Amino acid sequence: MLLQLAYRNILRNKRRSLLTVSAMVFSSSMLLLALGVSAGKMGDMLASATEQYHGHLVLSRTGYQPQRDMYAHFAPEDGMIRRILEHPGVRGVSPRLRAFGLLSQDTSTIPVEALGIRPEAEATVTTLQQCIVRGAGFDSSGNGCLLGTGMARKLNVAPGDAIAFVTRGADGSIGNDLLTVKGIFETGNTRNDNQLVLTELPWLQQVTALDSQIHELAIAVRAPMQAAGLARQMRDDFGNDYTLQDWSVFLPEIRDAIIISHVSNSIIMAIFYMATALCIFNTFYMSVMERTREFGVLLALGMRPGQLRAMVLCETLLLGGTAVLAGMALGFCMNWYMQDIGVDLSGHVSPISYGGGTILPRVRAVIEPVRQTGAALMLLLVCPVAGFVPANMAARCVPIKALRGE
Amino acid sequence: MHTSNSLLRALKAMAIMVIMACMTALPQPVRAQGVNLQQLVRQVEEQYNGDSSHITATMHIVTRQWERSITLEGWSLGRELCLTRILEPAKEKGVSTLKADKQVWNYLPKVDRVIKIPPSMMGAPWMGSHITNEDLVKSSHVDLDYALTLEEETADFWRIACTPKTDAAVVWGRIVYTILKDHTIPRDIAYYDDAMVKVRTIRFEDVQHVGDHVLPLRMIVQPSEMPDEQTILQYRTITFDLPLEESFFSLRTLKGK
């Protein structure tokens, strides 16, 4: 009965209700879009940083990080990689050897970081091999390499060219050999594009005199944002000789950026909630003021003040619920669109490297069902809170005064 | 022995440069208690290197992870030019280094390439030793970049402290030479960083007569932070005043032979 009354009361002033509902639909769908776009931006940034280079988790000998001490290498024991891959949260594992050295062609010599990888394994962790803009990928030659556009420009090399790599061997010798450029990648990340060269693992092991040794296992997981938790779960499997670190250790700026974005999202949410609350408060304050006489009648007929309060709260919830449902539908549709299609800005802005990640020149949304639905449902909570004061006003009506229209 | 030369030079020749620079640039030579420091250092340098030289040497490098010996030969002409070539071990035979025009090139026979060391790598170890590329190049300019003061004088030695001139781009925060009065040969040189923390010491030993020169034939580079690591450069032969042309110190020679 209260619900029916509430429902009829909302329909009574159709224009006002419609106005309030559209304001709320607009604000809640915009809130969802803002959250989706922000999640998209963070996702892009995290993906670019982790999926271009680090991976989500890195297992290395204790003492390898952060100095990357070339002597802290290890030969992965039998089944180590398989065991990691068997973990349900893990998507891929790539063994890597890292060496710092010089890459030289004609008169140009630049310091580089060489990453010795197995191409197929690396492809399960990073997308570098998908970013090739010239040339192809690794082939069976064994001494192939992939390097970034910036480096290719500085060295003035093209696919097919042979370049010299020099580094210090683990035995103190001068490790040097020729590499053949097989492909040139472009990630948008300055560091990767200017300093990184991918070689085949056995080749780099031989040049650095580190036969069958690696420096790290880069691991890709299914839920990057939860990587730290997974690392905690898996850590015990390896003992103290090894250290398993998640991306937030390597990319503190991105971790901070994500925290900051959560905070700023909360502020945006608070503003949206505030605006919605004011909107609801205003609507219902007016509507209650207009209806004092009617409330007097209801009280005279025997309705209890509590029922009157419940009726007004029902009205706010009905109005808010409708609006939030419609807003969620609209918001998720927009996010969907932005997730699938997005807005490409590459014609107007170039990628920005930040904290090891890249902010791509596009606006893209990511649907995070739990977080976003939660944010929308919070709006539903805002309704009765904002409606509480008007509802109480209604409940405090004195029948004779209300009847007299005071 | 570009290396040795370089090193010696690097270590000592700074002094020469200092002397020369001071003589030409400064209105008055720096004097302390009757000693002309530039003159003194120049004397040391001139005693040490002829106009040109050829050396053979063994460099023994000890690090925490490995220990190895390299035999090399080297040529030098004046302060600015030198060339070294590795003779042993076989794996690295023919790896050569040319220092000219304050720059360093390496030749790698295995890949048949000449590699110019980029500025950012000048601080990296030379041939895996505790000597850096920077040492090969910059040390000969210590005289220009640092101001000299006589810090101590005993019956046996002079101690000369070098502090960077205000706007000089230098590697070290302070360098202290201890030069023995007998034959004017160096005993040790200590290097400090900007925070005045000692980074390494170079000791000189095995003083021998070589023709009409008297010089220490052993040089020991000791990093302060790693007492269990060091590089020992032992000169085997030194010949002074060869008929070397400037054109010898070319990229062609670096690759050739």
Added chain:
Amino acid sequence: MTLIELNNITKRYMSGNQSVTAIAGLDLAVRTGEFVVLAGPSGSGKTSVLNLIGGLDRPSSGTMTVAGCQTDMATDRELADFRLNMVGFIFQSYNLIPVLTAAENAEFVLQLQGIPAPIRHARVTELFAELGMEGLQNRRPGDLSGGQQQRVAIIRAIASEPALVLADEATANLDSKSSTDLLEMMRYLNETKGTTFVFSSHDPLVIEQARRVVTLHDGRMVSDTGSRA
């Protein structure tokens, strides 16, 4: 059986800083099944008396019992229940709930009482028929004439078969034909169902119809014809 008993009731209102005495020491007793008119000039205290009897307000002093409830002592909650279960109200300006249909308005009190829908419908449909309002059940109050609205208000007041129906100037907004019809209806209900009616009016036509007329002046009773049974 005495349904309403007022003993030395006084009601004062505060208007601004001034205290207005609307009722001054009123004693009144009404028995079940009576049909009483409160008469008197404007400002004489008719509405005030009805509000007190209906449990919409409490007296400033004196004691009163209505349908077994000591309304001067009751809490708000008890008064609400008292109004719901004991009293039917008919207002001068009908005061139907505009968002509900005629039938829904009529059923409203029953609904508050928690009477199941089929019983409600049956009872209200019967009353609509009895009062000649068939076919109007689904109209909104705005689509009904004043007389029709007031009939709906009467159905709402009597549907729950309260012990007592109070009507304040129920005919004041109606033409004489409608007024007469309405009055006849109330008489009819009073006679057939035994419902006790107390209503106020200064319309001689209405007063004529009453079995008992209580005349007020300045909050005092100046005459009471008594039961003309």
